[in-house]
Each structure stands twice: as C-alpha cells, then as structure tokens.
Amino acid sequence: MPADPVNVQLKQQIEKLEKEISELRRNEVHLRSSEERFQSIFNSMKDIYFEMDLKGNLIHFNQAVCEAYGYSVEELVGMNNRQYATPEAAKRMYDIFHQLYLTGEPADITDYEIMSKNGKRHSLEVSAYLIKDKNGKPIGFRGIGRDVTDKIKIEETLKKGRLRYRELFKEAHRAEELYQSLLNSSPDAIALLDACLQIQFVNPAFIHIFGWALDELKNDKNLHIPKPLKQPFSNLIKKVFDQDQPIRGYETQRYTKDGRLLDVSISASRYLDHAGDPGGVLLIMRDISEAKRYQWHMQQAQKMESLGTLAGGIAHDFNNLLMGIQGRLSLLMLHKNPKDVDYKHLKEIDDYIIRAADLTRQMLGIARSGKFEVKPTDLNDLIKKQNVMFGRTKKGVILHEELDDQLLTVEVDQRQIEQVLLNMYVNASHAMSDGGDIYVRTANVFLDKTRTDPYVLEPGKYVQISITDTGTGMDQATLKRVFEPFFSTKERGRGTGLGLASAYGIIKNHDGFITVYSEKGKGTTFNVFIPASSKAAEMETICDQAIIEGQGHILLIDDEQMVLSVAEEMVQALGYQVTVASDGQKGLDIYRKNHGQIDMVILDLIMPGVGGAEAFDQLKAINPNVKVLLSSGYSINGQASSLMKRGCSGFIQKPFSIQDLSRKISEVMKLS
Numbered sequence: 001m002p003a004d005p006v007n008v009q010l011k012q013q014i015e016k017l018e019k020e021i022s023e024l025r026r027n028e029v030h031l032r033s034s035e036e037r038f039q040s041i042f043n044s045m046k047d048i049y050f051e052m053d054l055k056g057n058l059i060h061f062n063q064a065v066c067e068a069y070g071y072s073v074e075e076l077v078g079m080n081n082r083q084y085a086t087p088e089a090a091k092r093m094y095d096i097f098h099q100l101y102l103t104g105e106p107a108d109i110t111d112y113e114i115m116s117k118n119g120k121r122h123s124l125e126v127s128a129y130l131i132k133d134k135n136g137k138p139i140g141f142r143g144i145g146r147d148v149t150d151k152i153k154i155e156e157t158l159k160k161g162r163l164r165y166r167e168l169f170k171e172a173h174r175a176e177e178l179y180q181s182l183l184n185s186s187p188d189a190i191a192l193l194d195a196c197l198q199i200q201f202v203n204p205a206f207i208h209i210f211g212w213a214l215d216e217l218k219n220d221k222n223l224h225i226p227k228p229l230k231q232p233f234s235n236l237i238k239k240v241f242d243q244d245q246p247i248r249g250y251e252t253q254r255y256t257k258d259g260r261l262l263d264v265s266i267s268a269s270r271y272l273d274h275a276g277d278p279g280g281v282l283l284i285m286r287d288i289s290e291a292k293r294y295q296w297h298m299q300q301a302q303k304m305e306s307l308g309t310l311a312g313g314i315a316h317d318f319n320n321l322l323m324g325i326q327g328r329l330s331l332l333m334l335h336k337n338p339k340d341v342d343y344k345h346l347k348e349i350d351d352y353i354i355r356a357a358d359l360t361r362q363m364l365g366i367a368r369s370g371k372f373e374v375k376p377t378d379l380n381d382l383i384k385k386q387n388v389m390f391g392r393t394k395k396g397v398i399l400h401e402e403l404d405d406q407l408l409t410v411e412v413d414q415r416q417i418e419q420v421l422l423n424m425y426v427n428a429s430h431a432m433s434d435g436g437d438i439y440v441r442t443a444n445v446f447l448d449k450t451r452t453d454p455y456v457l458e459p460g461k462y463v464q465i466s467i468t469d470t471g472t473g474m475d476q477a478t479l480k481r482v483f484e485p486f487f488s489t490k491e492r493g494r495g496t497g498l499g500l501a502s503a504y505g506i507i508k509n510h511d512g513f514i515t516v517y518s519e520k521g522k523g524t525t526f527n528v529f530i531p532a533s534s535k536a537a538e539m540e541t542i543c544d545q546a547i548i549e550g551q552g553h554i555l556l557i558d559d560e561q562m563v564l565s566v567a568e569e570m571v572q573a574l575g576y577q578v579t580v581a582s583d584g585q586k587g588l589d590i591y592r593k594n595h596g597q598i599d600m601v602i603l604d605l606i607m608p609g610v611g612g613a614e615a616f617d618q619l620k621a622i623n624p625n626v627k628v629l630l631s632s633g634y635s636i637n638g639q640a641s642s643l644m645k646r647g648c649s650g651f652i653q654k655p656f657s658i659q660d661l662s663r664k665i666s667e668v669m670k671l672s
Helices: 005-042 063-069 087-103 154-159 168-185 204-210 227-243 289-334 343-366 379-393 414-430 449-455 499-509 561-573 584-594 612-622 638-645 658-669
Strands: 048-053 058-061 107-115 121-132 138-147 189-194 199-202 247-255 261-272 278-287 374-377 397-402 409-413 436-447 460-469 513-518 524-533 553-557 577-581 600-604 628-632 650-653
Touching: 048 063, 048 121, 058 063, 063 121, 087 107, 087 121, 087 138, 138 168, 189 204, 204 278, 227 247, 227 261, 227 278, 261 289, 289 343, 289 561, 289 658, 374 379, 374 414, 379 397, 379 409, 379 414, 379 436, 379 460, 397 414, 409 414, 414 436, 414 460, 414 499, 414 524, 436 524, 499 513, 499 524, 553 561, 553 584, 561 577, 561 600, 561 658, 577 584, 584 600, 584 612, 600 612, 600 658, 612 628, 612 638, 628 638, 628 658, 650 658
Parallel strands: 397 436, 553 577, 553 600, 600 628, 628 650
Antiparallel strands: 048 058, 048 138, 107 121, 121 138, 189 199, 189 278, 247 261, 261 278, 374 409, 409 524, 436 460, 460 524, 513 524
16 A cells, blocks of 8 residues: 555654754754863863943853952842942043953953952952954953952862853853853963873963973873973872862973973862763963062072171171271381381281271171261272272283263262172182183163062162173072072182172162072173162262371270270370270260260260160260260161261271271361
8 A cells, every 4th residue: 555645744754853853962962061061171260250241230250250259149240340349440440441442452450459348459460351242343341350369279269150051052152262261361371181181272371381382292291391200290190180189389390392491380170071070180380480589589588687697796796806906906006117027017917907807898798787988979980990900910801891871870888889899700700710701781770570579679770780701600509509608619718608698798788689690601690780879979089097196085985895995095096085984874974974074975886785876865965966986896787877867976897997096086076
C-alpha cells in the first residue's frame, strides 16, 4: 500500500525539527561551556568591573565593587558616582568621563578616590572605556580597576565577583568579550595552563613584561625560571592543580627574553572546565623588581644608620684623644726652633695626627654627623681643582672632563665634597692597576618621586656628578656591599674600607644620594645627586695659620679632663686668663657668679648631666649677649646646627691646633 503523502511530509518535518533541536542543544552545551569557563576564570581574579550609564549611574558591576565600596548589590544599583566619591573626585571624574565621551579614547585613572559606606577612603587605579551600541552611539562607560589601598589579591577579589546574565544566548558572546577584556586589560602578566600544565594563553602584559610570545612558550612548564628555582616551582604548581591549594604572593625570579632577571610575585589557582573538572592553572605574575630595589635601599639605609651611630661614637671619643695629643704637641712646637733636632719628629707626629683626624672625619661622614661650613658652591670649579691635584699623584690615570657650563650651584661643605671626589677617584684608580681613564661629567637633572622615594628625599632639581672608570668592574655580590663600612676587596692592610662608605654618608647628609652601576670587566659608574640651589656660588677662603694672641677672660667647660687641661694651657699660651669647669653645672655656677668678668665661653657639646645644649640655653638666660664657642668631637650635626641658629657665636671641632683655636677665639671676641 503506498505511503500516505501527508504522513511522509509530517515525518520529514518531525525529523527536521528533531535535527534543529539537536543542533540547539549542542549550541547550548557549547555556550554553557564558554560561560562556565568565563565564570571560572573570572572568579580567579580580583579586578573591579563596573558599567555606568551616561549620567554616571551604576547599571552593571561585579561583587568586587561591593567589597571595595562597602555597599550591597541592591544599594549600588542605580547609585550615582557622586554618592560614593569625594566632592573633589566626583568633579574630576566628571571631567575625565566627559572627555572620554567626546573623544572615545580610553582613560587611565591612577588616583580615583572613593568613599566606602563605612567612611573609609580608598584609592583606585581604573582603566575606563566608552560603551557604544551597534550603531556606534555612546551609551555608557565601562571601567576595570584595582583597589590599591588594601592591595587585595586579584584572584581573591574576583572570586567573589560573579556576573549573572538573564538570557544565556544573548549574554554568552558578551561574556566572552568581557573575559578577554579583563585578561587583556590587566597590568599583571597572566598565563593559563591546561590540565597537562602546558601554557595555552598569555595576556599582552605578559608579552610586554617578559618579551615572550605564546608560540615561543609552547611545551614550556617553567616559564624561563633560573635553574635552581625550576623544580621547587614545578612542585608548587603541581600541588595547586592536584590538591586545589592556591598560592598568593609567592616570590621568585624569571628571565625576560632579552636576558634580564626580574623579581616577580606569583599567585596561582586552579580553574574548572565546563564539566566541573580541573581545567588547568591560572598564573598571575607581578613584576616586583622596583619594590625589591626599594626594599634593598631601605635595608641599606637602616644598616648604614646603625653602623653610622657606632662610627660616630668611636670618632667622637677618638677625636678627644687626638685633641689631647695635638694640644700637647702644639704647646711643644709653639716655641720650638724649626732647626731644632726634635722639630722634624714633632712635625711628623703632627702629620700623623692630621691623617688620624682625616680618618675620623671619614667615620663621621659614615655617621652623617653633619657639615662643617656649608656655602653655595660651583661644583665644576671644585671638580677642576680636585682633578688637577689628583692628576699630579696618579700619572697612569687620565681624567676627562665633560662639565655642564650652565651647572646650578649646590649648598655643600666644600672640603667634604672634595673628600667624596678623592675617595671615588682613589677607588677608581685601584680598579685600574695598569692605568686607565676616568670620565667626570656634570649635569642639571630633575628627579621625580619615582627616583627620590627610595631615598626618602623630595623630588626636584638636582646636580648630577657621574664618575666612570675603565677598570675591572664589580660583580653583583660586591655591588651590594660597596657602601658598607670596612668592606674592601683589597688585601688586608691596603685599605680601610671607609672611603665609599664615607662618601655615601657625606652625600646622604647633604640630602642627596649615590647610585652605582658596574659589570665585571666593563668598568664602574658612580652617580652622585645633590639638591640644586638658586644662590650664587661663594669661593672658598684660605685661613691664615699664624697664631693670633689676645687678652680677656675665657671660661672653659669640658667633661674630659685630658681635653680640659691641654685646652687650658693652650688658651693661656695665647695670652688669655682662663677659668675651667669639668661639667656643665659647674660651668653655669661659675658664669652665674662671674659673668661680668668673663668675655667668652668655650663649651663642650657632649657632656653627661647638663649637656652643651642645655648649658647654652641657661648661659643665654643669664646673659643674652654671651659669646659661646662650641667645641665637639662631632662635626656640626643637628644639635650643633640648632645652637648656631639660636645665637651661638662659633664652632670648632676637635682635635684642633693652637693656630685653629687662636683664630676661632679671635673671631668670636670681635663679635659685637
């Protein structure tokens, strides 16, 4: 019996419908897989995502926004950005988004300040984009950001964020685009590993930071890790995948394509495939090289501070000993005939004392114990003079000058800066035992916060001195210790290891800093940065070394008996009447009773009980016009500088000769 045409047609329609339904189911499975994959990856990250209409009202956002702002989903829907931003930020955001609306160009906002529900201020980094409809008409704004206030981990924040869409088919494509946008917009390097822990995806930041493209990383599980770190990292990632144990902030190192070694912080977590099975590992890598360098600078500063305190104390006590020796020697040589048989020996002892005083001066440089005489200085003139002097002593070393003729002045202690230059020249010459070249350059530079923050200094105009040698260079281990006191690569007995440490301390005390770059076999460059000044340069004056005698009554206050006795004899030898006091309180008692007969006071700065600063204030209370010459084994540090500003008449550092003392007393006595 022939088939009924109607039934045949109906059967064909049913088969066609079943085929269409089957195709729809396959599409649904595929789209659900894409959505689940997006959700899994999205929940492993932590960036903030939001969308606003053209009026600034929130219309779509992830849970990370709630976490950062402190509001519930219901409270945030429709909320205007003015409600959670400070007034200043709201106005600024209006200007930025208005410009974005006009130009369509994405905007990077590095300091978007918001006010959370509990009143706490948060700073966000936001990348903002214009949203357009299919006809190209602007309909709103999209933002991807990070809360840089609390440093919330990417995967922790984004795990809490979920986007729910009303219709699977309409939103799947959008979800895929958003997924790609999040990965591509992240400033951190992101890599996706499959279940075999093979790299399947890297974002643009990964390529920018490390230089490797995806096709160059296929079948590489280690992402170019230094050899000693490969196995530990491999074990760690395997544990993340096998046991679902996320890692956060794991610090390690990675090579870049051009051979640089970066410090990186890695966070890793497992993500699931569309079937809910382990799909692979999400790696988020942040370049922390700059942060590690900052940390190293801070550690170096703390180390130098501790060593400086020790060095300063030793130098102070040693200078008191040298004071006793030099004072006695000055008295012995005062009436000695240069032709006397003993005079040569006495003069050599005096030279040794000067060398010992230079050594303590370097230790005080390490201690950052202050500056002697600060004046506006043309560093070019200082460098030229130092180059001439050094060139005479080092015939095998050729000095080359490239000096900026428009160089700004700096306010420095000229003798200390000369010492810095000499120490660096000597260090360079030691690296060129067979001779070589030293290039000295100066320039005006402007340093922003990224350059000055590691040294806790203010940004602004600086003068740069660059000293480059063609010597043997240094390896990384030596570079890390180059400014440490008593560290030296020379044989024992051939160097103190104080030169560069002293230079570091001196420049630090001038509110500057030193950097060094070197490679083994390729020479070394030291860069010195000192704040620039707008004042005109002053020429250094040469002091007359002749003894200046005088008349008057001087009160000498010092707790060191050795210093007190020799200083008393030196002052008497200059023609003055002297009264001595062995501590601050005794000195005050004497001055209170006899200040009408006392012309000036020589006051030790560091004493037990009533110290120099307190004694000075009480002397001023007794007689506002008192003339006080401060004396200390330290240089003019913060305390002494403060007393000078408060009316102290002068300063002399131990050890001092009778010539230095006579000149200082004469200067103070002449003051009105």
